[in-house]
Amino acid sequence: MKRLTSPKIMLMGLVLVILLLYPFFLKSSFAQHVMIMVFMYASLGLAWDVIGGHANLFSFGQAAFFGVGAYTSTMLYMKLGLTPWVGMFAGGGMAVLLGLMIGFPTSNLRGHYFAIASLALLVVMEALFTNWTFIGGAKGISIPVVNDRPWLDMQFHQTKTGYYFIIMGLLLITMITTWLILRSWIGFYLRALREAPDVAASLGANNLLYRLIAIAISAFFTGWVGSFHAQYVLYLDPPSVMGIDLSVRIVLIAIFGGSGTLWGPVLGAAILAPLMELSRVWLGGLGYGLDHMLLGLLIVILCLIEPNGVIKLIAQPVNWVMNIAKVKKGVLEGGTP
Amino acid sequence: MDLFLEALVNGASLGMAYALAAIGLTIIWGVMEIINFAHGDYLMLAMYISFFSFSLLGIHPLFSIPITFGVLAVLGALTYLTIIKGVLKSNVLLSQIVVTFGISIFLQNGTLFVFSPNFRAIANIPWLTGSISIGGIFLPKTLFIVALVSLITCLALFYFIHRTTTGKTILAMAMDREMVQLVGVNADRVELIAFSLGIATLGIAGSCLMMVTYVSPRVGFLYGLIAFTAVALGGFGSIPGTIIAGVIIGVTEIFTALYIGPEYKYVAIFVVYLLILIWRPKKGLLGW
Numbered sequence: 001m002k003r004l005t006s007p008k009i010m011l012m013g014l015v016l017v018i019l020l021l022y023p024f025f026l027k028s029s030f031a032q033h034v035m036i037m038v039f040m041y042a043s044l045g046l047a048w049d050v051i052g053g054h055a056n057l058f059s060f061g062q063a064a065f066f067g068v069g070a071y072t073s074t075m076l077y078m079k080l081g082l083t084p085w086v087g088m089f090a091g092g093g094m095a096v097l098l099g100l101m102i103g104f105p106t107s108n109l110r111g112h113y114f115a116i117a118s119l120a121l122l123v124v125m126e127a128l129f130t131n132w133t134f135i136g137g138a139k140g141i142s143i144p145v146v147n148d149r150p151w152l153d154m155q156f157h158q159t160k161t162g163y164y165f166i167i168m169g170l171l172l173i174t175m176i177t178t179w180l181i182l183r184s185w186i187g188f189y190l191r192a193l194r195e196a197p198d199v200a201a202s203l204g205a206n207n208l209l210y211r212l213i214a215i216a217i218s219a220f221f222t223g224w225v226g227s228f229h230a231q232y233v234l235y236l237d238p239p240s241v242m243g244i245d246l247s248v249r250i251v252l253i254a255i256f257g258g259s260g261t262l263w264g265p266v267l268g269a270a271i272l273a274p275l276m277e278l279s280r281v282w283l284g285g286l287g288y289g290l291d292h293m294l295l296g297l298l299i300v301i302l303c304l305i306e307p308n309g310v311i312k313l314i315a316q317p318v319n320w321v322m323n324i325a326k327v328k329k330g331v332l333e334g335g336t337p
Numbered sequence: 338m339d340l341f342l343e344a345l346v347n348g349a350s351l352g353m354a355y356a357l358a359a360i361g362l363t364i365i366w367g368v369m370e371i372i373n374f375a376h377g378d379y380l381m382l383a384m385y386i387s388f389f390s391f392s393l394l395g396i397h398p399l400f401s402i403p404i405t406f407g408v409l410a411v412l413g414a415l416t417y418l419t420i421i422k423g424v425l426k427s428n429v430l431l432s433q434i435v436v437t438f439g440i441s442i443f444l445q446n447g448t449l450f451v452f453s454p455n456f457r458a459i460a461n462i463p464w465l466t467g468s469i470s471i472g473g474i475f476l477p478k479t480l481f482i483v484a485l486v487s488l489i490t491c492l493a494l495f496y497f498i499h500r501t502t503t504g505k506t507i508l509a510m511a512m513d514r515e516m517v518q519l520v521g522v523n524a525d526r527v528e529l530i531a532f533s534l535g536i537a538t539l540g541i542a543g544s545c546l547m548m549v550t551y552v553s554p555r556v557g558f559l560y561g562l563i564a565f566t567a568v569a570l571g572g573f574g575s576i577p578g579t580i581i582a583g584v585i586i587g588v589t590e591i592f593t594a595l596y597i598g599p600e601y602k603y604v605a606i607f608v609v610y611l612l613i614l615i616w617r618p619k620k621g622l623l624g625w
Contacts, residue, residue: 058434105615112372112573115434116565117614120607123562127604244558248438255435288454289446289554296443300436304423307432 032160045254045265047221053260055214061118065095067242069223070230088227095223140237258309350484352587358542359567361535367511367574368531375440377561383543384552405540413536449554458551578623
């Protein structure tokens with residue numbers, strides 16, 4: 001058991017307090033929107049990293065889980081009047097079902113074959129949802145605005161503070177759960193199967209079982225956040241919740257920050273999400289695409305400087321500070337696990 | 338029955354263009370085991386070059402092939418020297434995937450910024466309007482030329498890879514990298530040639546596709562995905578496999594559009610791909 005006064009715990013506590021107070025000091029809706037996007041992409045990046053970083057399956061199909069989560073909770077809410085709080089779990093559950101349906105037939109695929117298969121599956125899903133009129137088809141769905149019971153309907157119209165705390169809670173739950181799972185035996189099996197699949201399999205590790213567990217965990221949290229996003233934007237159509245852009249953004253954020261670590265995807269989201277929002281606002285007026293152009297350039301440059309992600313760039317100075325604080329060397333080396 | 342044959346011929350011709358777009362990917366993959374996710378975006382650039390040489394300079398798309406080929410060869414070489422070489426050295430698989438995505442985002446949004454998201458197509462290509470008839474089956478002249486050019490290019494590439502010294506070195510690199518370096522081959526130079534050649538074939542494919550379809554900054558993603566599918570379907574690194582897969586994809590696309598509905602044509606392509614992937618997960622049709 002670590003002492004509660006250790007600098008690492010104190011630093012995390014400080015960050016938590018700052019984040020809890022943030023919406024009370026910065027009330028502008030844009031400032032809160034940026035942080036909501038950070039939390040959302042951090043959760044999505046973490047969920048991706050469970051299969052991308054730990055099971056070595058480069059999934060470009062995350063947006064399919066996201067979209068299924070969003071559509072499930074929205075349809076339950078609109079057709080049956082079920083509160084999104086329950087719909088979120090249903091959305092996560094449907095995403096898990098989809099994940100298992102994808103996981104079985106692709107169980108033999110590794111590396112680039114899995115990456116391309118997941119990309120193809122996403123395109124198929126998007127086309128099917130676009131042509132499915134029951135769920136709105138290409139027109140999309142607008143969730144009716146209800147004002148009288150914001151917490152029950154998960155709709156906040158005066159201020160974004162409610163959304164802020166909900167997504168922050170989701171991120172914390174995602175972080176703690178993935179951390180607990182990945183440092184348990186499941187995580188060890190996953191990493192063993194990642195490093196030496198044949199050796200691990202010969203020692204009795206069930207490749208298919210652990211792969212499906214990883215996909216299910218990742219799908220659940222992605223679908224969950226998808227349900228939240230539907231309530232936040234109150235509109236969904238296939239390109240926005242199931243588009244390839246979303247998938248790519250999720251993968252980029254996780255790898256940009258540092259894949260295979262707990263803090264990497266969070267760090268990636270903390271850097272890239274504000275950058276995407278700010279550049280959209282500042283440069284969006286100058287013409288189409290300029291903001292994303294810079295994003296692409298930034299990614300290329302980072303890959304050339306530090307292929308392991310931003311977390312490796314800052315690990316050195318952070319460790320140095322930690323050493324000054326007289327902590328055992330290497331506490332934050334790549335984070336846990 | 339005539340309709341069936343006509344769809345088959347049209348699909349196969351379109352498929353040849355897809356095969357041509359995919360061959361560059363298979364060469365690059367074979368030599369350096371890097372998935373170039375920006376592949377389709379280079380194709381999109383070639384299509385723009387072909388379009389503007391026609392609309393601004395009046396150059397027939399068929400004769401813009403040398404221009405697109407040359408420009409893309411230089412672009413490919415520059416990309417390899419500035420970006421790919423360094424990332425390959427780092428030996429981190431994830432960053433190799435991400436860096437090409439970065440290039441893709443950059444190219445896609447760069448063209449969006451410069452050329453706007455409008456769709457552009459060449460309407461009436463001089464002396465290629467109308468269609469020809471082969472034994473009662475009608476085929477648009479443009480599609481016929483596209484199939485012909487693609488076929489010639491594929492054969493030329495096949496000859497280059499299997500019969501010339503440089504080509505054989507590329508093939509050898511794909512088979513056993515260390516051994517090739519051991520006998521004194523400059524691996525960096527071979528990689529440069531392979532990457533540049535792989536991108537340059539897209540120049541030909543771009544000029545061809547410009548004759549039969551439209552271009553916008555977003556088309557790159559779709560053609561890129563079709564090229565990946567063709568490569569994975571045919572087996573990574575196999576040129577004949579890629580050509581067969583390209584034709585299968587073209588025929589699937591046309592048949593689905595004809596008998597099921599055009600909105601499902603890409604669904605069908607990827608379903609066929611996934612089925613073959615499940616059937617032969619490691620090799621595709623002809624991979625080794």
